[in-house]
Amino acid sequence: MDRSRNQSRSCIAASTLVMLLCVALVIQSAAAVTVTVGGSSGWTLGYNYKSWASATRVKPWDSLFFKYDPRLHNVLLVSKADFDACRTRAPWAKYSSGKDYVKFTKSGTYYLICGVARHCAAGVKVAVTVKW
Ligand SMILES: [Cu+2]
Structure with a gap:
């Protein structure tokens, strides 16, 4: 018993x-965690954001941290079409402090480019897939 x-x-x-x-x-x-885009390189010319993105996990509510010299770069949130064509005229959001936190609360792929000069065409662009 x-x-x-x-x-x-x-x-x-x-x-x-x-x-x-x-x-x-x-x-x-x-x-939620803070993910620095480009790691210690930050947001700059001459960095491979494609391989960074494929190696980096981003979940909803995580913060993407863009660190850069605001005299040299900015960050534009754009459509996929504008991302592909590096069109900077009609961004959905613009960040330019040099230390910007961008948070996505919903799953999806988000497209961010630098709007200065021809930096986007030179590769300062990142497609971030946010998912659980
Ligand atoms: Cu730039």
């Missing part, structure tokens, strides 16, 4: 522990 009661108690304890571990995992994976 006593043994089976003890067994069911430890069973409950074990399943509670498993549940808590699951909750902890979910919380940890959901925690």
Whole structure:
């Protein structure tokens, strides 16, 4: 009798522990982080943002951090068509502080380019896929 009661108690304890571990995992994976675009290079000429993006995980609510000299660059959020053609005339949003945090709360692919001179054509552009 006593043994089976003890067994069911430890069973409950074990399943509670498993549940808590699951909750902890979910919380940890959901925690928003700040992702610096271009890593220590930041937002600049001569960096491969395509390979950076394919190697970088970005989840909804994470912040993309664009770090650059505001005299040399800016950041434009644009459509895919404008991204492909490097059109800078009608961005959806413009950032120019040199230390800009951009946050996307929904999954999807977002297109960001530099609007200065011909930097976008030279490769200062990044397509970021945000997903859980
Ligand atoms: Cu630029």
